[in-house]
Amino acid sequence: MSSTDPFVKVTPEPGAPKPDPIVVAHGVKRQFGGLTAVDVAHFEVQRHAITALIGPNGAGKSTFFNLLTGFDSPQSGEWTFNGHSLAGVPSAKVARTGMVRTFQLTKALNRMTVIENMRLGATDQVGENFFAALVPGLWRQREADITAQAHELLERFKLYDKRNDFAGSLSGGQRKLLEMARALMSKPELIMLDEPMAGVNPVLTESLLDHIVELKAEGVTVLFVEHDMHMVRRISDWVVVMAQGKVIAEGPPTSVMANPAVQDAYLGAHHDTDLPEEL
């Protein structure tokens, strides 16, 4: 698709610097009591690329997501988005700077309709101000624009026919799609998807993957957490592997799984040695 691979000159090692990073995190550490959940020395996300964040359960991927997006705060560390520091910035403000996330456990707003869910994702609606809300003339036009944009996205995500249904009546997979579409309403520069394929049936997964690839073509940077290696291999340009809170490996999707550190993390360090006789 792209003429030159931006990762050509990137060495496949943990914390490798990228030619044009959109997110740079350094020394981010989050402890829960005695447990160190996240301890990332250095981490960069390449702009206009699809980066996958993988790792065994409990590796700290979701916690790291929470830290980057302001839903949790680390004990120490620095991280920037487009060169602006985001340490200590509240989550809503992080989203407004153009870095929007979805959740592992889908957060569709169940007792609102699909189209209302979508409209809520939009930015720059003056009607969200209390006083402006009282004067419909001030926000009607913007509302119409938002609705048109929402219809377009819903069409793309095959949810258009459901637009007037309550989000709670959608299937699990459709809710995932809705959450992703809703996040796109704000036209983010970076979209962070926390396990977008979890619980989605194979047919829907295919179309979800296509959507993610399309996003990249539109110039959106994608960072996603996923367990299914098949998906990761199919769409990602770069894979970052976390285990026990640390980034243990990085590399292109074709070769990263061959890395012994990754195999150890997933399968245990002694997976290929025979068990001792006495057991």
Next chain:
Amino acid sequence: MDIFIDALGETFAPTTAAFALAAIGLNFHYGMTGLLNMGHAGFMLLGMYGFAISTQRGAPIWLALIVAMVVAVLFGLLLGWPTLKLRGDYLAIVTIAAAEMIRFLGRSQSLQGLTGASTGIRGNDYKYTFEALSPFPDERITVGWFTYHGTLSSSWWLRVVAWVMVLAFALLFWRLSKSPWGRVLKGIREDEDAVRSLGKNVYWYKMQALVLGGVIGALGGILWALGNAVQPDSMGRPTTFWIWTLLLLGGAATVFGPVLGSVLFWTSLVVVKRVAGVLVPDSWMTQSELEPFSLVLVGITLMCLVVFRPQGILGDRREQAINV
């Protein structure tokens, strides 16, 4: 026939309007935003204190109203500041405690000169600014079956003003619930974190809802006080629970739910009381025992309602069923 007329009179009594208005305030909290405010009576009591005390000290009616609303705003900010960042249950705990504190403070002897302690403030001490504005004659007027005073206390004048206010705030609720502002609040009701991830300042929106609903509650308190008297013990926990009851009865998150709920609640209370008064012989239950008995019956009816129609009478089951 008497029972029928009494019940019909209750449908548009000032108390009914006052509770309807307070319930509209609570509807902003709970129906729209999902805030569990268990101290709504505190807002009402503060409203009536603000109005009555400033009137007693010579304030004109507009100033007294502003004082009442400002007090409610401050109370809302004070309650919201520590609790709105926490999970919903904390707001419930803090509001119920704060409302009780207002009541105990109001009835404490040390504030005798200000609040009249547990006796409260007599109606004649603060109703005159409102009654002076009455366009109705200063005598009893009969319209159809109903005879009330034109101007004094629980008058035609108060009825007209109270219901105009109820309609105005129902209209405000309708306008806001259909606006992008209301959409953000409904999103918060469903899932705060989702709304936060879409770039909205959740804390600030919750604060706006809390303060707005509280101010409406204070206005409801003033209406109530204009028909009765300022009495701290009439604004205890039962009042808050009644407002909750009638809101859920009518249907939370709906425009007319609070109004219908209030009308049904107060009317059925009168009907039950009067019917029981006729049917139940004195040897079973004295007149003074009938009041609590009718509340029990109303309570049972409401329990049935929650079981069989959890969204309330006007509510949309898909949008607002009581979630337990």
